[in-house]
Amino acid sequence: MNKVLVVEDSPVVLKVLKHLLSQSDFFVPVLCASYEEAKQVLNEQDKASFFAAIVDLNLPDAEDGEIVDFVLSFSIPCVVLTATYNDALRLELLNKGVLDYITKDSRYSFEHVVGVVERLKKNQSVTALVAEDSSTSRLFIKALLEQYQFNVITVENGQEALSMLESEPNIRLLITDHNMPLINGYDLVSMLRQSARFQDLVIIGLSAEGDNALSARFIKMGANDFIKKPFYHEEFHCRVIQNLESQEMLETIRNMDALDALTQLKNRRYLFDEGQAYFDKQASSSTGVGLAMMDLDAFRQVNDIYGFMVGDALLKEIGGLILSCFPEALSARFSGEEFCIVAPGGVQFDDQLKGFIASLKETVFTEAKIPMTCSIGVVQTHDAGLEEAIKVADARLYEAKSRGRDQIVTG
Template sequence: MQYRILVVEDSPVVLKVLKHLVSQSQEFEPVLCSCYKEAEEKLAEGESFFASIVDLNLPDAENGEIVDLVLEQKIPCIVLTGNFDDSLRVGLLNKGVLDYVTKESRYSFNHVMKVVNRLKKNQDIKVLVAEDSSTSRLFIKILLEQYRFNVIEANDGQEALAKLEADSEIKMLITDHNMPVVNGYDLVRMLRRNIRFQDLVIIGLSAEGDTSLSAKFIKSGANDFLKKPFYHEEFHCRVISNLESQEMLETIRDLANLDPLTKLYNRRYLFEEGEALYQKGAVAAVLDLDFFKKVNDTYGHFVGDELLKEFSSLLIDVFNDALIARFGGEEFCLISALSVDEVVGKLDEFMDLVRGRTFTTAEVSVTCSIGVCSEQQSTLGEAVNLADNYLYDAKRTGRDRIVLSEE
């Protein structure tokens, strides 16, 4: 999907720079206008725009009329200007402009693109606002929706807790302190006791004058705290900053736990996290692509890599509730809480899917061999070793088959 970005700028040099920066992402399509009239004509065509980057002072609209034009169309607006004026900045932000950027250096234009990219990311982020005041809740919702967040509302801490339990995709909670039933401080404490919510970004709010409240919130597990009334520019900065910090932590965690090619878990993560799952009675299976070296030798390593990625995606589709890891090369392991019969049934289904399709643009046909440890062992390591031995038996006896015991 391509997102159309309206760029309105009278300077040919700046317009060229912005066109280059916007075009660097294949997801963005710049629509260039050099004056107010051109922008007006583009908007009159009825095409939708994901965001706009506009020069405040245009030859045919010297007093910022372009801002009113795009905001009337409910298009998120980033303003560029040659001069900084604090009172003008405040006025523009109060109108609903996302940011006010001076054309000082290349960094300024990079900052504009950072805001646009953030808007794209925010579309997939759910934010829960827990606030008993409908006025305050609406104000916060408007601020978040300016940045294209998906906003969910709760009237009190108890309702917020229920919505968090029901929707695992909520990434951020913004909670007032003074709420009925369960207040914000107690809500934070309850959430941080549950490992499921360890990555939830929490920002506390309060109009109360107790200076120790912010410290209490943060010590209980909140990521940040804002005292009401707050200025919406500060609010946006805190929200974005905390989200980016959490995303950085998730990136670091992914680098440690995920295979960089297939995005499956790696061997280390499987043994660290899979032991507890296995001890509850799970089944371990080891899979290996047949004659994978021949694919690399015939088509090259790029096609081999694409094959591994597509094979991994197919494995996830069939075993979407299992813990799946790439052991290295063309070998994979999965731990499933299903019964042995159910796991074998799904593996048969998976092998049929592999046989019935061609992979990558090179249209490569492949099969796989599988070993399954069907009896409970003392440790996950023992189970995987046995499954690996059965995989060897599957290879030795003709490949493209499942083996559950020594043959």
């Protein structure tokens, strides 16, 4: 859990922020009503344990924003709340390194400030690539992104950017200048959008040259946005976050269509629509492909004895266990209590199945402490199709059932 320091003299605002932060699984609010109280907390507690701070600019014992400098002196990301808007002061605070300057003019203001802190948490798992031939601009953009907790990689031209994107599959954001040697930003975007692999990559173009036609060309070629240099860092942050959140929303919608809502495994439709390509890729490898059909033993008795709510909770926990035991597999809920696992074959798949069975027997599920076993039919092949492999594995699954359940049949 990450501590968030909240310094605010209004009891009502403190209560609202405490409520909003406490709804998150990641944050613990630490509340202070004055500058002196905040100083005492930061001097007595481990500063590194504070993930961020939300501070009122005008406190009764520090009316001139002293709390901001004090918090920033500990390198704690800081968001300022204030009752009045002052543009000159806002610029001064942002130049100091404050993340955002938000006026307390509605309930949305408080939701927005908590949203900024939540975004920081998300950004810690986002890798951004900056392609910029100017060392000054490259370092400036890197600093802006790191202020918002992004993991940042920098390169000097489009050719290096392509190589980095090929070798680092976790890059989710690309900031690219237009005028670069070897491959310019416009051509880089064009190359990337021709590959389905980079369809979810958020791309923002930059340039100090050209007119509005250049920004239109970038976006028509597939960039998510375009920013004209010079830009102020508040605009940069807003554009980056807005585009990331739009892409995350699209991915969420896509996942909803592909996932089984209860177990968070892929659903049957996804298995048959997308599974053949994954199956063929693994089948062509040296180890071949492994496919397992699993069915929980006597699951209907769980519903009869404990009810459907407990049965659903059990299936949810089984889904989590499958994901942990087969991290690289395509794992799908095939029907009610039946699951299909498609994974790299060979000894690795055998070991994963054994590990799953061992974990299943070591675990009692749900608050009802229900023990569970399963029957499994397995196929390992280099050439059979997905549907044919499912039929063979399903037949072996029912053979395992007929032999007394709680076992694996491989052929």
